[in-house]
Amino acid sequence: MTFSAAVVGGVLIALVLGQSAAAFWIAWRRWVDQRVAARLRQERLAWEVRAARARCEQAEQARLVWNGYRKFVITQKRRECEGVWSFRLEPHDRKPLPPFIPGQYLTFQLRVPGRDKPVVRCYSLSDAPRPDSYRVTIKREGPPPDRPELPPGVASSFFCDVLKEGDIVDAKAPAGHFTLDLEKDTPVVLISAGVGVTPLLCMANSLVARGSKRECWFLFGARNGAEFIHRDEIERLRQFANFQVHVWFSRPRPDDRKGVDFQHEGRVTPDALRQLLPSNNYEFFLCGPGPFMNAITDGLRAWGVPDSAVHFEAFGPATVKKAAPASVVAPPPGQPTPRVRFARSGRECVWQAGLSVLELAESLGIRIDAGCRAGSCGSCLVAIKEGSVEYLQKPEAQPEEGSCLTCICRPKTDLVLDA
Ligand SMILES: Cc1cc2nc3c(=O)[nH]c(=O)nc-3n(C[C@H](O)[C@H](O)[C@H](O)COP(=O)(O)OP(=O)(O)OC[C@H]3O[C@@H](n4cnc5c(N)ncnc54)[C@H](O)[C@@H]3O)c2cc1C
Known part of the structure; x- marks a missing residue:
């Protein structure tokens, strides 16, 4: 073969290879573009399905919601731990209940013997929505530690000490803005202490009931094993791969086992959050005593978490200082x-x-x-x-x-x- 024939051959081979590479590149780009388009179509479809589901739920809620007070029968009263009882409530009229958004509460109007006017109190829904019943979990409020001579809390004592299965109570439809949007998939951290666990357990149980794969950290503080509210339900969350459950005991009893009954000794603190969480890029939901919420919200702010990503509910006079308008x-x-x-x-x-x-x-x-x-x-x-x-x-x-x-x-x- 002459030199020029070899050059021509080489050029031809290069041309063929170049053409093949170009054809491969075009085919590969088309395949990538098609994949991206298919993914976008899928995401859009999922978004439309979620939006349609949300619209259906809103319409269903609007159709079933009631004005004023409705009668509910206590169908189950269960002791959850020391001084804390849960109540399953079914509508007396047996008509279906509207769905609610996890984190919402019921407002009760109670006729407490010896009181001249009805006592109005709110209690968060503590379990995932069901069409036939609601659940609330109530802690009997004793007198303040420094004023033992005062009477205990009116409504919580009435619920825990007096009301029994078969009794009827009046409640308004679920309300409140401390809510978890189940259509979103932002990772969440649910932090609670004491009876403040109720709305957060409802959020966690609602995620589980939906089969959600959303990353969820469930962080709970109690004094010790005797005050571990809804222990079985909280422990059950561990079996779901998207859940991380951590429990703090501030004053463990001698028979409370670290690593088994609880993971951390002390209180849930901002430092503990920084050590535990891989980043601050979460939506945070908090409920608990005032000093606890103030400490956590201050700590989150110092960690650079925007106020818009921190949601909280105060059960009592304790006020969380939010940046006010x-x-x-x-x-x-x-x-x-x-x-x-x-x-x-x-x-x-x-x-x-x-x-x-x-x-x-x-x-x-x-x-x-x-x-x-x-x-x-x-x-x-x-x-x-x-x-x-x-x-x-x-x-x-x-x-x-x-x-x-x-x-x-x-x-x-x-x-x-x-x-
Ligand atoms: C949105 C929301 C959701 C809530 N969810 C829950 C929940 O899920 N579970 C739950 O257990 N609670 C919840 N709460 C708190 C609940 O609504 C009640 O505030 C709580 O049960 C106390 O009410 P009570 O009538 O028993 O006590 P109150 O009668 O209001 O008394 C409160 C405290 O004041 C003391 N006291 C009595 N007399 C005096 C006096 N003269 N001076 C000073 N102190 C006095 C009492 O001893 C008691 O310690 C929620 C509150 C809100 C706002």
Whole structure:
């Protein structure tokens, strides 16, 4: 073979190889593009299915939801641990129940013997939605440790000590905004202490009931094994690969076994979260005593978690200091800070930025009955004798003329309240 023939041959081979490579490249790109398009179509379809399911659930909820109070029969009363009981409630009319969003609560109106007016209290739903029944879990509230002479909590004692299977209670439809969106797949951390576990257990059980593969950390703190609420259900979460369960005992008893009954000694702290979690890139849901929630929310903020990724529910007077909207932080420049007088208690003070009127009253030791603390149950309604208020969020029902829902309002002017 001559030299020129070899060159021509080489060029031809190179051309054929080049063409093959180009054809392969085009085919490969087409295959990749088709894969990407198919994946996008699949994701879009999944999104549309989720959106349709959410719309169906909303429509179902709207169809089945009721106004005012509905009668429920206590069909099961179960001791969960020391001082804590769960109650399964079936509607007395036996009609189906609306689905609810995990994290929501029921508002009860109780006729407690010896009380002249009904007692209104809220209790979180503690199990995944079922069409035939709801479950709440209630801790009997004793007197404050430093004031043992005071009576125990009215509603929780009534539930735990007096009410029994077969009794009937009145409850409003599920409500509340401390909710887990089951359509999302953001990884979540559910952190609770004591009876604050109830809405978070409901969230966890709802994820399980849906067969969700969403990453979920379930972190729970109790004093010891005697106060481990819903232990079996929490332990059961460990069998699901997407769940990580960690339990802290602050004061373990001698027979509580570390590594078996609990994993960590002490309280759930921000430092513990940093050590445990692979990153801060989660949605956080918290419920527990005030100091616990304040410590965790402060710690998360310091760790760079945006406030929008931290959700919490306060069961009582303890208030979590959230970054308040500018309008709430201080009165407009040039305007004096309003004074608030609680006429019946004979107490007066200057309003403190960021507090609701209810929280201001509680900071002075004035008791105002309060159920939901979210402007929906109406139990904190107080008559305004002088002045006016503005609302920090829209009340679910407009309060009576001349009154205010103290849990969600602040003084607009100097205020005199009948409390
Ligand atoms: C959205 C929401 C969800 C909730 N979910 C749950 C839940 O799932 N489970 C649960 O157990 N709780 C839950 N709670 C708390 C619940 O609503 C009640 O606040 C709790 O049960 C206490 O109510 P009580 O009527 O028993 O106590 P109260 O009668 O309101 O008394 C509260 C405390 O005050 C003390 N006290 C009595 N008299 C005085 C006085 N004169 N001065 C000072 N203190 C006094 C009592 O001894 C008691 O320690 C939730 C609260 C909210 C807002």
